[in-house]
Amino acid sequence: xxxxxxxxxxxxxxxxxxxxxxxxxxxxxxxxxxxxxxxxxxxxxxxxxxxxxxxxxxxxxxxxxxxxxxxxxxxxxxx
Numbered sequence: 001x002x003x004x005x006x007x008x009x010x011x012x013x014x015x016x017x018x019x020x021x022x023x024x025x026x027x028x029x030x031x032x033x034x035x036x037x038x039x040x041x042x043x044x045x046x047x048x049x050x051x052x053x054x055x056x057x058x059x060x061x062x063x064x065x066x067x068x069x070x071x072x073x074x075x076x077x078x079x
Contacts, residue, residue, distance in 0.1 A: 024059065
C-alpha cells in the first residue's frame with residue numbers, strides 16, 4: 001500500500017500460479033533461468049552457485065532423464 005518507486009522492489013509473474021504449482025513448468029522455468037545465466041543473457045550473484053540454488057532435477061517422462069535418475073546416487077533431494 002505504501003510502494004515507493006526507486007525504494008521498494010516488486011516482482012510480478014503473470015503466470016506464477018501456473019509455473020509454481022506444476023512440477024514440469026517449474027523445472028522448465030529453472031532450466032531457462034540456468035541457460036540464460038550461463039549464456040550471459042541474465043546476470044546474477046546466484047550464477048556462482050547455480051547448482052546449490054536448484055536441486056538436481058529429472059523429468060521421468062524423458063528417457064534420458066529417467067536413465068540418469070535410475071543410475072544416480074540419491075541423497076533424497078530432487079525434483
